[in-house]
Amino acid sequence: MKYKTIAVIGLGQFGTTIAKMLASMNHEVLGVDINPEIVQKVSPYVTHAIVADTTDEEAIKALALSQFDIVIVAIGDNIQANLMTSMLLKEMKCLMWFRKLKMHSKVRCSRRWG
Numbered sequence: 001m002k003y004k005t006i007a008v009i010g011l012g013q014f015g016t017t018i019a020k021m022l023a024s025m026n027h028e029v030l031g032v033d034i035n036p037e038i039v040q041k042v043s044p045y046v047t048h049a050i051v052a053d054t055t056d057e058e059a060i061k062a063l064a065l066s067q068f069d070i071v072i073v074a075i076g077d078n079i080q081a082n083l084m085t086s087m088l089l090k091e092m093k094c095l096m097w098f099r100k101l102k103m104h105s106k107v108r109c110s111r112r113w114g
Contacts, residue, residue, distance in 0.1 A: 002007060003026050003027050003028065004027050004028070004069040004070055005027070005028045005030075005067070005068045005069050005070075006022050006027050006028070006029050006030070006068060006069060006070045006072065007029075007030040007031075007032060007063070007065050007068045007069075007070070007071045007072065008022070008029060008030070008031050008032065008046075008071065008072045008074055009032045009033075009054050009071065009072065009073050009074060009075060009085055010032075010033060010073060010074035010075035010076065010082075011031050011032070011033035011035075011038045011039065011047060011049075011074070012033075012038075012075075012076055012077065013077060013103050014044045014072065014074050015031070015072070015074030015075075016031075016038075016041075016045075018072060019045065019046050020042075020045045020046070023045055023046050023047065024045075027030055027040070028047045029046040029047050029048075030047065030048045030049075030063070030068070031044065031045075031046040031048070031049040031050070032049075032050050032051075032052050032054060032063065033051065033052075034051065034052065034053050034054075034081075035051070036051045039051045050063065052086040054075075054081070054084075054088070055080075055081050055084040055085055057088055060085065060088050060089070060092070061092070065089060065092060065094055066092050066093060066094050068094070071089055071094050073085050073086055073089070080098070082102075
């Protein structure tokens with residue numbers, strides 16, 4: 001199996017679980033969250049852990065996410081941050097990215113958005 005480089009943006013319960021699972025499968029995992037305390041808690045389990053506001057265009061560009069095989073947007077509590085991060089990733093032409101949305105109405109919004 002070829003190991004991948006995977007970025008997980010948003011390290012809440014879902015994002016942390018995904019990041020830990022992927023790291024346990026020997027993938028190179030970058031965990032990103034805006035909250036320094038969460039990043040510190042997750043850092044022992046992932047390859048790299050970074051505090052960043054991914055709704056900021058300069059900050060997300062500095063992460064060089066287009067170099068990763070997969071980018072997972074796991075921001076569930078803040079739809080604006082989720083969609084802004086997703087839009088920036090799309091503009092950066094990341095090859096493959098997924099986003100997690102919490103409520104059914106958010107899913108409908110996301111499907112219409114693309």
